[in-house]
Amino acid sequence: MNNLINFLIKYAGAFLFLALQVFCISLIISYNKHQQIRFFSATNEMAGGLQSWVSSVGSYFELKNANEQLKRENAALRELLTTSYLDSTRSFNPFLDDEFLSQFEFAEASVVHATVNKKQNYFILNKGSTNGLVRDMGVISSHGVVGIITEVSANYSTVMPLVHTGINLSTAIRKNGYFGLLSWDGKSPDELILDDIPGHVELEKGDTLVSQGVGRIFPKGSVVGTVENWMLLPESGFYQIRVQPAVDFRKLRDVYVVRNLLIDQIEDLKTKEGEGD
């Protein structure tokens, strides 16, 4: 005990110095915007780097599944090739150059960190602004819609998945086109909720749900999930449909970030519309 006290007294100056420095640096970080950004971007990179290392080790154990999935996807893509179609129209309707305008680009990315058991879940992807990612891009996997990018740093980005209580996705029933708002109640990552489908629509278990609209964030007809069961709300006359998401968020690893090449045009029109008000 005496030794300890002597030690403390002997190095009192050094301890005071360290304490004061910690105090000053915490002041610098908390009250100076520039240093704060530097600090958090550095720690963000470090955390992202560590998590991506852990994830790269884990990915070896998933290789078999990933291969299977890639094979299936390759097969599906092969079916879409022009060579897979019988060319019956060309001789009568030669198409103009701009008739097929490329609208979507896909960048593959890996999930380095994911949470599924919170209310505000988030995924971290190993691609960032250096790879051309920006906020509000869509993220899909080979199974279907995953979520939307909310934050982008230099080499990593954060995704708000469908299993996030803040999500509101306009979703349509593929077979008849009725659409409503998809949300999540924060309970199970295997169950989403679709509201605002009118009561006269005929539903069947297993009906496919797709992203609504002509495709602003996600390509037209991206699969969101399938109908699991439903309940008619007597007071409003609308269904509350429980939806099985197409993506298993607990096993998600390889995703594609969707870039809409024409989104500027849509946004331009929207702002022009806004100015007209």
Added chain:
Amino acid sequence: MKVIKVLIINALRFVPLILLQVLVLNNINFTGYLNPMLYILILLSLPLETSRSLMMVFGLITGLMIDIFTRTPGLHMGACVLLGFLRPSVLQSLAPRDGYEFGMKANINDFGLPRYAAYTGVLVLFHHFYLFYAEAFTFSGFFDTLLKAVLSSIFTFMLIMSFQLFISKRKANRI
């Protein structure tokens, strides 16, 4: 009585130097590089007997005064605490063979030009390196920050030396 006199002298040095720093010198910014920090003369001129802990507390207060005016909480405080921490060691390593005489003051008259220049130079360099790297808060652009720190150190050093020479000359004339 002597203690009170020392207190008054240091207080009289404190206020004008802080005002000079925040009202005049902080507005000097040649080519975005040179920003002299004359105010550390307050800390350099404290009595030789001041203990390490007390030096750090004075450094904290002085830094706080500057930070209030430059709106950079913690930045000058940290640099001045470092200066206060190092000063006793620097003084010790520069001490004459028989130690400092009683009643000796930390100025150019009592120290002599070479010793005072070494004393000032070392402490100014440490202070400015801390200040400019904490301001940048990154090691990317390392050499750009280094250049800033070195050029500003030279400027501050020359300012402190000329300030001291000016005062000592005046005193010599009076005698």
